[in-house]
Amino acid sequence: MSIHEKLGELSLQEAESINDSAYTNGTRSKKNKYGTVPLAPKLVSHCSQDAEIVQVRTNVREIVLKPDTTIYQYMVAIYYVFQTPEGEFRVEMSNSRRKGDDYQRDLAMCRGVYRRAVEHYPQLQTGGPFFYDSQNSLWSLSQLNTEKLSFTIYEGVTNLSNFIKADFVLYPIEVAKELSTNDIENTATLAPADADKRLHQAIATILADGPKANPDVITVNGTTHYSVRPVMGAQEAIWFPNGDRSSLLGVTRAVKTMEGFEKQGVFMSNDMRISLFHTGRSHMTLADYFRTFQGFHYHLDRNDVVARNMLKALKNFRVLLSYGKHARDGNDAKTIPIRGFGRKPMDQEFTLPDGTLTNVYEYFRNRYNVELELTELWTIESTVQSGGVGYYPPELLRVIPNQKVSCQQMTPQEQSAVIRRSAAKPHERIQTTDNVAAAVGLVPRDLSGFLQITEPLVVSGIVLKDPIVQNCEGFYNAMRQEKWGIVFLPYQTVRNAENVLFEEMHRSGMAFDEPRIMYLEPDNQFQGEFQIHRLFQEAKDNGIKFLLFIIPSSIDYQTEVKETALKMRHQRDTRANIIQKMNMKLGGLNFKVVNDYLDKENLLIMGYSLSKTPELGDSEVTTVGYASNFMDHPQKFAGSYKFVERTDETFSTIIHETLRHSLQKARRARNMRAEKVVIYFNGISEGQLAMVNEVYAPQCIETFQSLRKDYAPELIILAASKTHNERLYLDSRGVHNLPIGTIVDTTIVSPVFNEFYHVGAKAIQGTAKPVKYTVVYSNRPVKMEWVEGLTNTLCHEHQIIKSPISIPVPLYIAAECAKRGCAILEHRQRLAVGTRNFLTTVAEMNRNYGYDETHCGRTRYNA
DSSP, X not given: OOHHHHGGGSOHHHHHHHHHXXXXXXXXXXXXXSOOSOOSOOOOOOOOTTSEEEEEEESEEEEEEOTTOEEEEEEEEEEEEEEETXXXXXXXXXXXXXXXXXXXXXXXXXXXXXXXXXXXXXXXXXXXXXXXXXXXXXXXXXXXXXXXXXXXXXXXXXXXXXXXXXXXXXXXXXOSSOEETTOGGGGOOSSGGGOOTHHHHHHHHHHTHHHHHOTTEEEETTTEEEESSOOTTOOOOXXXXXXXXEEEEEEEEEEEEEOOSSSOEEEEEEEEEEXXXXXXXXXXXXXXXXXXXXXXXXXXXXXXXXXXXXXXXXXXXXXXXOSTHXXXXXXXXXXXXXXEEOOOTTTOEEEOTTSOEEEHHHHHHHHHOOOOSOTTSOOEEEEOTTSXXXXXXXXXXXXXXXXXXXXGGSOHHHHHHHHHHHOOOHHHHXXXXXXXXXXXXXXXXXOTTSEEEOOOXXXXXXXXXXXXXXXXXXXXXXXXXXXXXXXXXTTOOOTTHHHHHHHHHHHHTOEEOOOEEEEOOBXXXXXXXBOHHHHHHHHHHTTOOEEXXXXXXXXXXXXXXXXXXXXXXXXXXXXXXXXXXXXXXXXXXXXXXXXXXXXXSOEEEEEEEEEOOGGGSSOSEEEEEEEEOOSSSTXXXXXXXXXXXXXXXXXXXXXXXXXXXXXXXXXXXXXXXXXXXXXXXXXXXXXGHHHIIIIIHHHHXXXXXXXXXXXXXXXXXXXXXXXXXXXXXXXXXXXXXXXXXXXXXXXXXXXXXXXXXXXXXXXXXXXXXXXXXEEEXXXXXXXXXXXXXXXXXXXXXXXXXXSOOSSOHXXXXXXXXXXXXXXXXXXXXXXXXXXXXXXXXXXXXXXXXXXXXXXXXXXXXXX
């Protein structure tokens, strides 16, 4: 909710409280919490003698800056003054701390005031050129001939009915040293907090100047620009009439300092994006927008399957209030997110502050003199400032067009369509990216030689050899399957399905007992549901420890079961995949990867991955998955998950326990005292590297010392990420996907950190995106050749399939475990809605829903 949207309904004291929490007045910068400790120092990139050298085309372009040029920074402060019940209230809009659409609205309001200031002051019309970031910084290539500019605007910048005026103030920033284009080396330092990022900020603002001025561009998260209009040479947009959603093409923008060929420099990368947007018309009511959904009518019950699907599609969709004073506020009116569908207006009761019980229909008639027409249509539930729930009639809410559709709002069909369209082949991706960048204006205007952008760089890479995978007639370590059952639907038992599996188990070397044939019976009380609890109780009563379900996952049971049976009979890959999963779940090893890393060193490898809980919105609890090779063979990896409180240091609450247990389990399982520990963290952004170095690394050291005071194994911590903006292609008679095992560790990497890009898997469709790895911490000099070779080997350790995967197997397993924990958390919270049965502490949740202390916690149960 926007601060200024609420001011007319608050007392002065309440408004000041909100202002203090949402905005920072006076102080423009805060001390970095982390970043004063240097990361692992950069070492010479490796040169493997037996690796193939390839030429790699990138989407990275160098920004060549005119030397010895000063860039001037000016502070902009924009204050809006509103009328409140207790007097005037002044709020700073140019230092917004809000997110999403509310943040974009604040930016737009600041741009409106700045445009008026430019019209008023001749100093801002000549000289420069000037580049405004829509918040508190104005960058200029020439110095203003004034110390301070101030300007007051009384109209034309907002429609809010309680608006009085807007104050604009501009003044120079007092700095010890003026910013110069010669300061590139200061932008990247081993201790991240010492880096001066002003040059990056200035260049990013200059590059974004075109998209900000383009009314046909939608900017999301400040760095992704979508073109509302069709892009030349691009495919037609995907349109889904159900909910009136359409795809838009966008382009991302990233500016950073890189190693370069001869010396470090500033570089830019762009990449295409395709996303769905709620189109909608700006003056359309929400009730009218509902009519774009197939099957909707004004008498539809909110519990109908059509209504439930609509709620999923519109959860957290923001709408404008258009009644009372909000109707006069137009597009600046208060916005609310859709959280749920309530009862009909006459049935949805609530209590007024004075204790009077009323309903939505009576409330709007008595308070706003509005006679609701759609009395059979559900109301909209949304959160209110007090933390409770407010109810609103859809006919009095207006649609905000061009909102980005989140993954949680998409149907599976929509997600598949967007993924397919996003999977452009290398040459198509390059061309489309360039076309979109031109369409949105992401090409700087003529700056009189201040900067030039080069063509995309072509750099050298190497292709590591695939490790040898020992292929035997059977599994390397085949387990015995005992006390198990096979589950069918009662009316769809597939003839000879178990015999087909038995043959594959014999062929793989697995011994097994005769399984118990079981049936998943329908639940007569709930249509479409099954008696799953009864089935597991039956298994428990009969001492069964392993259940294999041969049932469909869709409603078309008969077709899918028969297709699955045919696949098992005629496709050995399908049969082999089932048995390979089974053997891994039992603690076996399907094949051995010949390598010098896991076989010849006392090495413990761990992976940590975070899973969010999007279905639960701003849940205070999330799930962390972890995995390591703690089992009886160094190539056997397994893991689990932990529920943790969501904080900035999410992993810190579980590192000590999980690392300590992995070291102890490995010692017991194979008498291995780890002399080297390698830990991969997944999804760590560049801004979080310092936290990993200063919080997670010391926790690891403390864990070692907790086992024995003089225990100090070599520790290497890497951050893995696919959220970077770089794209790499094989440059050989055109552009193609890079071969598996390609490493790029020069030129387009950090000049101060140990970084490398690695292609671990073949792209099934479209363009393969490499994973970027950063060596954050090492308590001994790290050999990059060793780290890169280990990472490449771990991508071949999946065990279920012999093809390599894109990330090291401990990270893959950790991510899958995190998803499992997330699904359990969501399910338990859904069951607990409206009750007091949900466990309230993280410790209770881990104790009741975790696998650590069970047999599953000692195997790869999610294989």
